[in-house]
Amino acid sequence: MTTTCTPFPLSIVSELPNRMRLRGRFLRDPDLDPDYLEAILETIPGVESVRLNGRASSTIIKYDGRTETRAAVLGCVQDLPLEVFKGKNDRKSLPSPLNLSVKGMLTLACFFLPALFAAHIALVLSAPVILDGLICLWNKKLKVEVLDAAAVSFSLWRRDYFTAAAIVALLSLGEYFEKISEIKATGLLKSLLKPQTDKIWIEKDGQEIQIPFEEAGIGDRVVCGPGEMIPIDGRVVDGEAAINQSSITGESVPVHVKPGDEVISGSVIEDGRIIFEATHVGAETSVARISKFLEDSLRYESDSQKKSDELADKLVPVTFSLGVGLFALTRNLQKAAAVLTVDYSCVIKLSSPVAVRVAMHTAAFQGVLLKGAQALDSLARVDTLVFDKTGTLTRGELQVTDIFSAQDLDDDQLLGLAASAEKHYAHPVAAAVVGAARDRGLGLSPTSQVDFIVAHGVSAYIDDLNVLVGSRHFIEEDEGIDCSGADQAALAFQKEGKSLLYIARDGNLEGVLGLRDELRPEASTVLAGLKAAGIKKTIILTGDTERTANALAASLPDVDEVYAELRPEDKADIVARLKEEGCILGFIGDGVNDAPALVSADVGICLPTGADLAKESAQVILLKEDLNGLLTARLIALRCQETIKQAFVSAVSLNSSFLLLASLGWLRPVAAAILHNVSTVGIIGYAGMRESQQILNHGQHGKTRK
Structure with missing residues (x-):
């Protein structure tokens, strides 16, 4: 709220x-x-x-x-x-170009005019700079404004009016280009916030009518044709179309949608016409959520940015002390003024946010939403990745592959019994069982007294008999039903990497279902890429049995550890223990029960189909159902950190060189000011340009927004 x-x-x-x-x-x-x-x-x-x-x-x-x-x-x-x-x-x-031109001409005039006139011009130009410096001192802050004021004052003291005016003009010019770089970087993020429509067409009582966007409600039948942007999230109910989702997911290839498919707000229809039923409106749409996260990212700084700012502020007294000390020792105002025109603060403070904002913009266009600068910072530092198996490394679309009956029921009867008990349970396993029963055309029996036991199974009454469907732990240990009659079949299913679902009725085991969740085709390649990108340890968490979990891990050579047979609360405990061991941890999950682990990890990562609570808890959201986005995010984060470090090293090296030359008297104040401002603008420009380049060579490419 x-x-x-x-x-x-x-x-x-x-x-x-x-x-x-x-x-x-x-x-x-x-x-x-x-x-x-x-x-x-x-x-x-x-x-x-x-x-x-x-x-x-x-x-x-x-x-x-x-x-x-x-x-x-x-x-x-x-x-x-x-x-x-x-x-x-x-x-x-932002200083106006006219103001800069006037300052430039007045500075040039100081070079040719008599001292009396030049003095008045220099004093007028210098007054705002000196005033800013005095205000800083009055507030007991030693910032870059004090350095600028001291440099200008020393030049006026020497009656070098041209130098004083030139320093002021160069400060304004440098500030102008620095501000332009910052505005462009911020503008990149803001460009993703722009709304594309304020009215929409809906179908009502057989007629198409136009209504204001904010009046749209869930269930409205929205009409969109060629060239139009899909304004809200929904599910297609009529028509077919090719839609471009590049502004949301980074995918440039148009996606074909038909009745039953979901559409994302912000996508553009390239060909065709569809009617879709609104599923999310207002602040709940994909574009609105992205806008909120990007708005937040404009405000909050990462730990790295805060440290850069603190270091920059600490370096100001160093430069000030050097300039004043040099004057005290040599009585040379020119040397002191030259030293005071060089500072580290501006470039260190500005290069970091410019690089971060451009990186976040690049990530968004690559299909990765980073909730602020801290997410980017944390993602670069992560050395351990923990995956919740279902829905992340696997597709999360379970299928019933095997049916074993321990009693007299045939396959259809056993499957129908399990589906009847599971039909009201909103869980991937239940969906798979009910879906398999419907594919076979099986009728489901009415149920009563249905009880869902989280992470264990379902208890229901069918024809006045208690039916239990769930894990072996639930059936055998909690309910005391002997499951040994299915051991041979269960062992065979587990060796093939399948999950098990036990069915019991009236105190007897009726059988076992084998379910398989297909591994994502890109999983192995992405894990190998993450290892190459500096991830030291990869861990899988799952509620499956050890045999099933180990069978999955065997197909992924870059997995280091597997934790099996876990309850939902165990995940957060494992994350906490790994952090205590010194791991900098990223957790990838998509379920409601993953929220505690997503929050407690150094950085939480969620896929687009994850539960709403998981998305809210995560700091990184992949906008495509593809793990390549995780590798994309890691590479962008690493590159951003590398850019910031290179900018820092360049700033310190160049400015230290300028300070040395100025201290030796080899740089006059004007030359020092020129070199300092040119290097500052160059480094900030480099930070922005480097982050804007296409950064990936493994098949993920930035897309141009339509």
């Missing part, structure tokens, strides 16, 4: 048919998160762009000119959620 604040005082400063400039004092709130606010406004249908200027307490909004859009924007701004005020409103506005 989102909590909203009291409406804020707001005024419209200027307005054109498709553009508004709004002003409100709350836009200067120190806790405001400007990126988050812009992301929220840009998700309003019809809004094209939002640009916030905190210093001016204003924001400029471009939209489609519709009255409904204008009203939605004003309503949103006046009733903002509290989450918008959980940030730090320390973002600097």
Whole structure:
């Protein structure tokens, strides 16, 4: 539930048919998160762009000119959620190109004008920089603004007005390019939040009518034709179509859908026409959930980013002490000013978030949703992966392959008995048994007093006789029924890697069913790729017997350990024990009972068909039913960390070299400022460009969004 604040005082400063400039004092709130606010406004249908200027307490909004859009924007701004005020409103506005040009021309004028005129120009240009530095000192903070103010002040003290003005101009130019890089990286994420439609067509009483998107309800029959975006999740009830899901799953090949198939919001129909029944609307649709996670990712920093920021702040006093100390020893203002123009802070602080945001955008287009920067960070550090077998390494689509009768029942009678008891149980095993019975055309008997025993089985009464269906542990140990009559058949099934389902009636064993869950075809290749990508240990958890589990593991040579015959609560215990042993752990699961393990692991990973609770608990969601997405995510995370490290090493190496040259007097202040700003912009640009490149060579390629 989102909590909203009291409406804020707001005024419209200027307005054109498709553009508004709004002003409100709350836009200067120190806790405001400007990126988050812009992301929220840009998700309003019809809004094209939002640009916030905190210093001016204003924001400029471009939209489609519709009255409904204008009203939605004003309503949103006046009733903002509290989450918008959980940030730090320390973002600097983008310097205008006109402002940069004026500063450049005035700096050039200082070189040619007499000292009296040059002094006034330099003082005017330097005043804002010096003021920012004084404010930092007043707040007892030694930040990069203090370095800039000191460098400019030393140049003015030397009456080197051209140098003072040039430093100010170069600072603005560097800030401009740094901000452009940051805006582009943030914009990549925001591009995934854009809504594509505000009205939808539905079929009602035999007629097609258009309704606002927000009025759609579960069960509505939505109509979509060629070129249209599927606005909400649903299940096809009529028609066929080829749909492009690249913006959601990263898969560029169109998918053919027909009645009975599910469609995902955000997909685009390339050919055909379908009518589908809405299954999720509003905040429950796939696109809405992705938007929420990406909005959060704009705010929260990872541990690596926080450490980078802390280190950058610690390096500022080093540079400041070096500059002041050099002046104290040599009385050379030029050397001191040159040293103070070089700092590590900007590039270290900016390269990390730029790389992270571009990496998250790349991951989303590769079919992997990362819930924030911390998920990316954790995924890169993981050295142990724990798989819940069913639905992850296997397809999770069990099939009855063998039937063994221990009494007088034939195969159909035994299968029908088991299916009758299981028909109300929402579990993959139950679905497989009921499906097999229906495939054979078997009628199911009425049941009464049905009792589901979690992770054990089902107890039901059929024709006044108690029927038990479940594991051997449930039938034999809990209910005291002898199962030895099926030992030979059970052993044969287990050797083939099949799961067992025992059926008993009125205190006697009736038989055993053998079920097989097919291994995902990509599982072996993905596990080998993960080993090559630095995963030291791969572990499988399953409720199957040891024989069945070992048979599965034998077909996967890169599996290191298998834990069998587990209860749901055992999974979280194993995860906790592995973490105590020092493992940095990733858990891959998709069921409701996997939620505790997903939360307790360093990073939880879920497939798209996982239970809602599993998706909420996981930090990484694969958007395709394919384990290759897991390898994709790992490689993206590793590459991002490598980029950040390379940017850090480059920043420290280059700036240390500049400091040394400046200390020796081999760099004048202007040259030092040029080298520092060029290297900063270059490193930040490298961090963004490197992450935007296609990174995988194993068959997963980034797709261009339609």
